[in-house]
Amino acid sequence: MTSALALLMFLCAYLFGSISSAVLICRLFGLDDPRLRGSGNPGATNVFRLGGVLPAALTLLFDVLKGMIPVWLAYFLGFSPITLGFIAIAACLGHIYPLFFKFRGGKGVATALGAMFPVAFPMALMLIMTWVFVFWVTRVSSLAAIITVSLAPLYAYLVKPQYTIPACMLAGLIVWRHRTNIVRLWQGKETGFR
Template sequence: MTSALGLLMILVAYLFGSISSAVLICRVFGLDDPRLRGSGNPGTTNVYRLGGPLPAGLTLLFDVLKGMIPVWSAYFLGLSPMVLGLVAVAACLGHIYPLYFHFQGGKAVATALGAMFPVAFEMALMLIATWIVVFWVSRVSSLAALITVSLAPLYAYLVKPQYTVPAFMLSALIIWRHRANIVRLWQGKESGFRS
């Protein structure tokens, strides 16, 4: 029963994560498709570039909720930390490879952050603080995201050790999704405000 419920929640998380907040919000505000303009990434930073703070803020909110709601539901249902980690990864995979949007998604940073709120609120606050500090110093969104997610397993170990492995799974996924950004950072070609 528990395994079947876990598989169901993983599937639900992927389908929920597949709802592209950036694309839908840009349509509502009459903006260009974020997959075709700016950085080409359907995420908060690119939506900000295209439409300003209001659509970007709504994109951020809904991307966070895409991770938070499935994990909170799984946590409420009493599923194990490992299953919670898989639910979180599934939500992020939905964001990265959205079923409803030709599998052209974003980087899943906000979705991963939302997935961490239900199980480790202190950790989520530590991650937010890290992102703000790194972005304030560097003005490069991708660098802030990479450093933040790299520290997630350490923060999990310090706050709730049972979630260290799930945090590592999320970190590995997001770092892999940022591999093109890593190359540009290494080459010194990564521009500010790029997600």
């Protein structure tokens, strides 16, 4: 693969990731802007708080697809695992810092998960099961996300070792994006669902 094509894929992944599903779906359903209400995070969890199951499910679906489609295309084109990792990060950076929405985006968890489906479906299932279990026990979405992405490199090593480094890259980005949540968790101030 040429470096020019790789750069084009990075750019396309970032621009695709920059489409804020949460903001658009909230507009479609006549809900408040998720960047201005609830937790202020334009992601599925906050959309659920604002509008319930259907808007949240649609937000989650489209956020997953933002990671899945660019990585699937790059995987199909035969890019190396490291390049796939950077394309996944580009999609997540688009979600976190969306060009079309004043660079105010979400945490990138669903987009990162979507990026893992094309290359390691069993790993993606393990991540989903981990998130569901931790959330079921704690009822805290951010804690479930942090624990889940922290385990991603281990799952990658067990399932497809060649994707361990890309999984580390994604995990580092998502944990860094949750740094304020980590502080609130440490202080016992993070809110959950009861």
